[in-house]
Amino acid sequence: MPTPTLLQSIAITLIQCVLVVLFVFVVVPLTVFAERKVLGHIQQRLGSTRVASGHIGITGWMNRGMWKWGRIPVLSYWRGIPGLLADVLKLILKEDIIPAKADKFVFFIAPALSMVSAVVVFAAISFVPGTFFVFPAWFPGLGGLPVSGGIADINVGLLWILGVASVGVYGIVLAGWASNSKYPLLGGLRSAAQMVSYEVPLAISLLAPVVLTGSLNFGEMAQRMATGTSAWGLVPQVFGFLIYLTCGFAETNRLPFDMPEAENELVAGFHTEYSGMKFGFFYLAEYINMTVVSALAAGFFLGGSWLLPFGLQGLVNQLLPADAWIAGPHAIFFVAKIIFLLFTYIWVRGTIPRYRYDQVMSVAWKYLIPLALVNLLLAAFVRCAV
């Protein structure tokens, strides 16, 4: 394969960025829609079947179009989809209120901070190891060049991910502080304590894959976890996955750990004073964070872009011919696992109540951290002994 020039590398990276951002901004609204539908079905209703408001304005026009659409039997179920567009329109067009006594600059920067930190994590995630696709020869300027499955192949990718993701907490804390209001302050403080606490078991549970694979690079880790671990590696992987998922729920402020925005206690938590697209940024950031957490779980524990989770693929591959389609990595598997995990998020939200704040903290410090440490020990044992 030809070696790309500097200009060509930059162009390829830009294309990758666009693709990832596209992926994020396709998955996030669909998650929002899926949340409505899945919650609806959990609660024995249909979920969203129409656009926000009645007969007038843009949404009215959309609604009228959709009633026509709805005459087609299967499509009638999906009439809520344009509601996503309407939601975005609403967020953009809404008046942007800044409280009079807020710290204006911090108030402004906070949503951007949480949004940026959420998106940037994707740089280190590789959707598929090695080459994702190769530009066809006729492509102007880039013909024949390969595009890899991740934007940046960082050799300390995990550190990068953890580091950047934990910047997101600043967004929430600063939002709570800058609003100069009591409920957001409580929400911001809660989230500071909660996220700092849960970073610990989260990082420790992610250390198990590091120990098992001996790498910090996302792609390498994913590959070794999927195909390179022994049968004994199954145990720390499953435990690690459960601990990681629990911490992931807490990190993304989802039920049962949605302390910072516990609606029934703190009205809306840290974003009580936010409106318009600033609120929209927090909203997007939450869903992007969910996707990130799901992507990490999929990559490290569920076999990444291979079919089988928990290192089972490595065991099965010994029985399969080396060039079998299901023996190899495919981006579709990775995305499917992300989607399954996103579904789990919604599923849990529809099923269980919310913890109390002090209980959330005790879950982290009394149960999850010891468990994660034991799991790390187990992983080390597996690594050394087997």
Added chain:
Amino acid sequence: MFKNEEMEINLGPQHPSTHGVLRVKLRLDGETITHCKPVIGYLHRGVEKICENQTFFQGQVWTDRMDYCSAVANNLGWAEANEKLFGITVPRRAQYIRTLLNEFNRLASHLIWLATHALDIGAMTVFLYAFREREDILDMNEAFCGSRLTTTAFRIGGLREDMPPGFEKMARKFLAKFPTCLEEYENLLSENRIWKKRTVGVAMLSAEDAIALGVTGPVLRAAGVPYDIRKAFPYAAYAEMDFEVPTQTAADTYARYLVRMAEMRQSARIIQQCLDGMPEGPVMAKIPKILKPEVNEVYHATEAPKGELGYYLVGEKGSTNPYRFHVRAPGFINLQSLPKMAEGGLIADIVAAIGTLDIVLGEIDR
């Protein structure tokens, strides 16, 4: 450089979990509540004054608007208090139908309580499950009196109309499926670890405190006091019904949850007995068109879903209006115990405490 300060915070009047326009002044040390003071009156309409300026028949419409989640129970209290004032004997069939509707209403009210309480604690699916069953009860209200929420179901002296045809079938159909619905809720909550963590030992109110503060209803029964006015001072057709008064001794939010769930089962049992033993006969006593009392004062208490609902009426000789009308609203008295329950707890516990008291501000503020 560092100093400790308590934060004063207003929970309400606009807040997702104050069930209306309750305002609670809180003083917080971190997240621990050191001082709690409920402030009410945002929904005060002067129902007592209005009823004093209306006739005895008109007043009933206002009782609907007090506790709008259990309008039938309010109607029953009003009708019976007036019957006591005038000395009216109500036909037995009317008593049975009243009992039937009142128990359906208790189910509806408890379902609303379950829905909102679970939602406050974060279990949002129970909310919609409970509303699904409540919808059937409201349909039955509509079939009976044409109105779903503010029923004005009864008349002084009996009922305006007998049960409509098909009502019994509706009721039996509901009863047949209701136990499985209750099991659904209990599957979601009863043994749920998070639900238990949020409710066990939260918002305790001992029996002594409850009695001293005048707290009645499921909150008192969850403290181990088997005081149910349906048993203690039977009214309507409750003397003829066979049912139990469920009690718990833990006196916490979880115990109140268990008591209310058990009460729903008992209500279904009472409804079954009403349907099976429904006597024939007229549904309205023979009373004059215009009622004028003798000088008399009555205090009539009924067991509303939230507790003891008492109506105090003073009759003036020859007047068509009550001279004095006073409501002992269960929510008003029960809400007094909120500081006792919440102080020392966390801010999340006060949400559970408000939910477990099952308040409706329409009746508290009147």
Added chain:
Amino acid sequence: MTEPIIPQAPEVPEAPAGPYVYDYAASPQRQVVMPKTVPLPSYRTYLAEVKAAAEADEAKWKKMQADFETAKAKAEADGKDAPKPPVRPVPRKDDNDLKAPWPQEAKDADLLLLQELLGAKVEEIFEQAGELTCQLEKGAIYEALQLCRDHEGLRYEMLADQSATHYPAASDFAYSVVYHLTSISRRKRLRLRILVPEGFVPESACSVYPSANWMEREIYDMLGIAFANHPDMTRILCPDDWEGHALRKDYPVVGWGQRDVAFREDRGGMIERIALQKAGQLGINLKQPKAD
């Protein structure tokens, strides 16, 4: 007999004149019809009424007989047919299910025990419609409440309700305050009643029954009876700056404390704004007062 105490209503500010200004002071909702009777149930009053009614009935019968005698004598004198002898009217029999519950003599052991314990402080005991009532001297209520809660033979654990009634037509008192006690263990109810004049400050029941806290605040808010030794004697349902006490009989249905707006139906001020706008289009300045 002293004058009945009628509290003065606060003065209404002068309404601006003009055809479009609603005269709220003259509104029928602001007019108060004061009650003329004192509907205070009492066995003693009832007995007196029954006796008076019987006497009146007897007097009427006597008069009818006397009238008949004179008419008969006159007819005999005139040589006409004698008029029909009068028939004593029997009370009209109504066949409805309405039997008014009259006050009855107290036979219940609790009432008798209370009377025995408190002696002269009990003004009256009677039963009516199955309810026990004990009227006490107004200073003795605290003692009576303590007794009801603690005495072995009474054991009324709970103060279920506390309320008051305004009797503007009464001469020697203005309010009755009633306490509804419930005995959970004995399944009994008891009503204690005191009659208080305007301005009297009864002892608060809070230290005996803590549930009285909000009920007494409500009484204070609605009727203006302040209670002594109450931990927090403030308004509870109305705002702190509310004028008047709503459940007094001299308080109109549209309250004194209610905000007076030029257009009573025009809460948002929309009609007024439109009126001003239209007037402005016509070149009339409605806002400016006319110069003399």
